[in-house]
Amino acid sequence: MDAPVGPGDPPRRGRRPPSGDPVVTRALSVLAAFDSGHRVLGPAELSRRTGMPRSTVARLVARLVEWGALERDGTGRYVVGLRLFEVASLAPRSHGLREVALPYLEDLHEVSRQHVLLAVRDGGEALLVERLSTHGAVEIDYRVGGRMPLHDTGVGLVLLAGAEADVRDEQLDRLGPPAADTLRLRLAQVHRLGVAVFDRDRPVPVSSVAAPVHDHTGAVTAAVSVVVPAREANPQAYEQVVRAAARAISRGMGNPRP
Numbered sequence: 001m002d003a004p005v006g007p008g009d010p011p012r013r014g015r016r017p018p019s020g021d022p023v024v025t026r027a028l029s030v031l032a033a034f035d036s037g038h039r040v041l042g043p044a045e046l047s048r049r050t051g052m053p054r055s056t057v058a059r060l061v062a063r064l065v066e067w068g069a070l071e072r073d074g075t076g077r078y079v080v081g082l083r084l085f086e087v088a089s090l091a092p093r094s095h096g097l098r099e100v101a102l103p104y105l106e107d108l109h110e111v112s113r114q115h116v117l118l119a120v121r122d123g124g125e126a127l128l129v130e131r132l133s134t135h136g137a138v139e140i141d142y143r144v145g146g147r148m149p150l151h152d153t154g155v156g157l158v159l160l161a162g163a164e165a166d167v168r169d170e171q172l173d174r175l176g177p178p179a180a181d182t183l184r185l186r187l188a189q190v191h192r193l194g195v196a197v198f199d200r201d202r203p204v205p206v207s208s209v210a211a212p213v214h215d216h217t218g219a220v221t222a223a224v225s226v227v228v229p230a231r232e233a234n235p236q237a238y239e240q241v242v243r244a245a246a247r248a249i250s251r252g253m254g255n256p257r258p
Contacts, residue, residue, distance in 0.1 A: 030064060046061065061078060064081075068082065104252075118223075119222060124150060125149065125150060154225045157198055197235050208235075
């Protein structure tokens, strides 16, 4: 057994410091400081957003740059590095699904000439894994790798309707009445129709038509949708083609009876 370290002794290699987060946790905090609204960050901004001293941030950033998780731009600030994209592309929940889905998403995009989205559920949010868009299509905020609320998007409603009961209950409890009552009705409609039609006003009025993708067990593993201008198209006109795309992707994911 190792002898205890005295107050004047240097810390042994491999031992965690007596207080504070592990190095990996702090490094992940640096990466988590970047989001869609903070794509480029300097040392002071990283220190402020992580709550860590600048000296600590500087050491972590140096290692992350060395590994390729971060890159330095021409102004001396930092951006997410391509090495992270390389690693993230190996995630089976996105890569395998995207590989199967992409031909059908392209067909749906060709037919609709609108935004086509593919999303999966990650905890209490929807994570966008693919987006196909037409030049001049209606403005939307969604980006690949971005997160969307389950209760406030078409793909989110489909994923929430197919989620475990505790996930749905958590979302309903978070909203509270009367919004929770409205959400219950929407989820019941998704179950009944097998499709979600959802209107949203931000940043411009749009309608989303979404349908579930099922895996080989029959569980809802993803959602595919078309996003159209709310007042320039009839969203119900897209229900059949969105359902057909979702069924085709489900067959590709091993579901014999989507």
